[in-house]
Amino acid sequence: MIKKAVSIILLIFTTLVLPGCGEKELTKYQAEFIMLFDTVTRIVGYTETKEEFTGYSQIIRDDLKEYHQLYDIYNDYEGINNIKTINDNAGIKPVKVDKRIIDLLKFSKEVYEKTKGKTNIAYGAVLKIWHEYRTEGLEDPENASLPPLEELEKASQHTNIEDIIIDEVNSTVFLKDPLMSLDVGALAKGYATEQVSKTARDIGLKSALLSVGGNVRAINNNVTTDQPWNVGIQNPDPEDENPIFKVVKLDDGSLVTSGDYERFYTVDGKRYNHIIDPDTLYPAEYFTAVSIISKDSGIADALSTALFCMPFEEGLEFINSLPETEAMWIFKDKTVRYSDNFESFIKE
Ligand code: ADP
Ligand code: MG
Helix, strand or coil, X not given: CCCCCCCCCCEEXXXXXECCCCCCXXXXXXXXEEEECCEEEEEEEEECCHHHHHHHHHHHHHHHHHHHXXXXXXXXXXXXXXXXXXXXXXXXXXXXCCHHHHHHHHHHHHHHHHCCCCCCHHHXXXXXXXXXXXXXXXXXXHHCCCCCHHHHHHHHCCCCHHHEEEECCCCEEEECCCCCCCCCCCCHHHHHHHHHHHHHHHCCCCCEEEEECCEEEEECCECCCCECEEEEEECCCCCCCXXXXXXXXXXXXXXXXXXXXXXXXXXXXXXXXXXXXXXXXXXXXXXXXXXXXXXXXXXXXXXXXXXXXXXXXXXXXXXXXXXXXXXXXXXXXXXXXXXXXXXXXXXX
């Protein structure tokens, strides 16, 4: 979910100097900026000079900020038509938008087909209700309550993805149903991460690891060792002595996790998370976390949400049918299951 962009702080620090595999020495740099996409963004990369690294970091940061504003569903920005503008004009009129919005929506329609409707960005009407109840429940835990099924069912009649009318020639988007709204929280972060990684690579960044709020994308491998990057998957159990659940080797690919442990609220001692299964209109309860490895970070993000809403057998068959896509499921009782090749990515 995308919220307010607060101040962005860019910190850059060098950690160590290593001889590169080419003729020039490469130095490892790290940058961090806060509150883009409501999270922390981290970049680790190897460049010849600090200036070079700073240049890439600033481009990534500025790019992410633009994506953040375009894909925001909660806030308006001066002079920008974003997803919120589209929602505000549902049933009223088409809205002229940046190509990056059109591309995201086209991608989201493909995702809907691929995931058989489990990841549906037209689900705003239902998600909004859960968001309201969750926010109220967090503010006033004593009186936390669940949305009535009737209200959810009513809203679910306004979630038809076909009612998103995209006019590419005029670059407009129109929501045909006045009661529908878009929520791109399931995939926008991953999609934006993928786009900025491509840009950074195209302008010359050769070896880096980008993490946008845990949405991780490797740009090539670690060029100084010619080995994959090591990326930790957070332990869903905060009580566990090991904060890292598994370490995954990433070589020019992406790792994204959806979990029930970060955004949830409690009603009568039971947790309700933020991923809603379109088939029940209630938070999906099959797993604690699902991690996806895929080349494309947008796909990984979209699939992590979809798989979270699918029973294990169905998800397993689905993932194994997709090339170069792997999944790890952590069940509530801590049982772990893997797709056919996930384990080959785990660092021993
Ligand atoms: P996170 O945002 O924590 O990284 P996800 O990528 O799984 O986790 O996205 C969850 C967000 O996606 C929710 O906060 C909500 O905005 C949206 N969402 C929840 N359920 C669905 C769904 N079935 N289809 C589309 N979007 C969803
Ligand atoms: Mg997701």
